[in-house]
Amino acid sequence: MTPRNLALFAAVALLFLITGVFQSWNLALSILNMAIVSAIMAMGVNIQCGYAGLFNVGIMGFAALGGLAVVLTSSQPVDGAWRAGGPGIVLGLLLGVATIGIAVALYRRMSMGPARTATLIAVLAGGFFLYRAVFDPAVVAVEANSPEAFGNIGGFGLPALIAWPMGGLLAAAAAWAIGKTALGLRSDYLAIATLGIAEIVIAVMKNEDWLARGVKNITQLPRPWPVPQEVDLQKSQPFLDWAGRWGFDPVLTSSIIVKLAYAGLFLTVLLIVVWLSERALQSPWGRTMRAIRDNEVSAEAMGKYVTGRHLQVFILGSAVVGIAGAMMTTLDGQLTPGSYSPLRYTFLIWMMVIVGGSGNNWGAVLGGFLIYWLWIMVEPMGLWLIGAVTAGMADGTWLKTHLQDGAAHMRLVTMGVILLLVLRFSPKGLIPEK
């Protein structure tokens, strides 16, 4: 940490402090919590792009998979759902995987020609209909199981803290499958493929109601271990006494304490991830990665297994994003597949890495904090600015109402301008790679 970097972090910390002092600590803390989550996602992107030069624009998909893992791990089991169709769903999915596995094996074993094409089509079509025949009735049965309240398969009711690594695991598993198929693609082709895969993940989560109720959303996910519920705090006598002694408003204080508890947990995860990433970056493995990034051909000539390393780093980075996605879902207490958009969950995260400094873990963290703060605060600032501009205009004029309605969209413009300015005048980011 050079003095310059410390100053940058201090400046960003100051932004949060100013928010706390001049607006409210509640707001500052909620921005902080999401900023930590975003910083972890940015680290995941940095591991892929900064270490290995992989251009993955499917971040949204991995974050959503992390959220899905939270629902599957930590939500309460749904009465009767497993009996209704659990085995059928599992069997159906296994059949689907087996079909693809057989098709891949056949493709590798058989020699090219019409015979192989015909067999492959037969296997895939047969497998698809078999899968639908087993899978569909099970899904219908699960979704018919008290559909107003549930209609999903339910979770294991495990603690939320276990759900976070599970989110990483689920994202890693998906990354393995995606990496196996798509990592051979060249730069832009890989980018567009991952962009699409993320859309597929969201489409599946929106439509497969048995999984996590789709767009009907899952709410009231459990909190992680040390974080209390606001209502419990407000009922507990010791807390009320303590708040009364200091003259705090119990409702506001309880919500701040909850946010502080989250912030503590999240910071712990962030520091662990930073520490591990830094260790990895300094290790021979990290040097191999950078060698591959800087010159793939010569790294391969030196006997480095480029494909394998790429797959490895793709899985690792995606797992980090998955963990952050799981943390975010726990923080929100709900999973809303409809709210995932590439602008917010892929491109904004990329922007954090670029602004912070690609290839530098601390840069990604700094970018995460700074950009998320801006993302939230630019909107009120835009409203304030428009308010100042339109103050002189008569009320109800067309231009005034139009400007006021449109002010919210200025945040996209501002973010774009910031990104372009950083790319132009500080192309290596605020904290460049050493």
Added chain:
Amino acid sequence: MDLLNALVVFTNFVFIPAVAYGAQLAIGALGVTLIYGILRFSNFAHGDTMAFGTMITILFTWWFQAMGISFGPLPTALLALPLAIVLTALFVLGTDRLVYRFYRRQRAATSILVIVSLGVTFIMNGITRFIIGTEEQNFADGERFVISAAGFRAATGLSEGLAIKSTQAITLATAVIVVAALFWFLNRTRTGKSMRAFSDNEDLALLSGINPERVVAVTWIITAALATIAGVLYGLDKSFKPFTYFQLLLPIFAAAVVGGLGSPVGAIAGGFVIAFSEVMVTYAWKKVLGYLLPESLAPEALVQLLTTDYKFAVSFTILIAVLLFRPTGLFRGKSV
């Protein structure tokens, strides 16, 4: 067995919509592929260029409508289109001058340019939303149908109707004209040839005295025109909504990549491949099969392979399937 009715249902619900959608995607993908060929990056701002161009078209359309100008049976938007193309081209040239040129001079890596285009996406997206808002806009006027379902039934005596919306006919006619003009330009004119030379081998083209700034400027102008046309056709056929246009980037990229980035023929083929697979996989085949199969075998269910919510998923599954077997697309695009 009732082959004729089955064919009419198929044409009405699958073939015609897919052809119109495919033509819109193809024109959009041509823009992406041209930028990739000449400027060598995937332009993430293309969807928003479409939205921007369409927005200007809509604004002019409203103005024309307010003045009482109409285009007879054709949509007024077609009158506004040339003006919108000029303004969009100016805007896009402005972004090139302000943003992209700097990185081109530096010979920046592709990934940097992609991220730069992301910044432009943010800005254009914000501007569009700021000016016209986020709501859906319908701006199609004029005749609605070339052939209406009822008219078709009366004329042929079949029990199924066939409707061709005028927007679909306009889409197809425009697409044919645009594609013919573009290929004539690329293959026959001096500027077009210099563009292709630049795309094939930049250094060699520079050595032969081709002015790169001119090639790039012409490319941006053509791209702006293609994006505006594609956006307006899509908007006339369906409706205009900034968010939908941002999302259109996905099938358009898929089309360009399936065909092979940098290959104009590939972009057109890719557009139709994506459109047909999207429509066919998400169409409920019950009615068609009901006519084709004997009554005892007629399906009870919808016979829909996937619900319509999966349409983006379909285009990208096709994309990945194609890339697995042909890593640079059907028509062997380039990779930088």
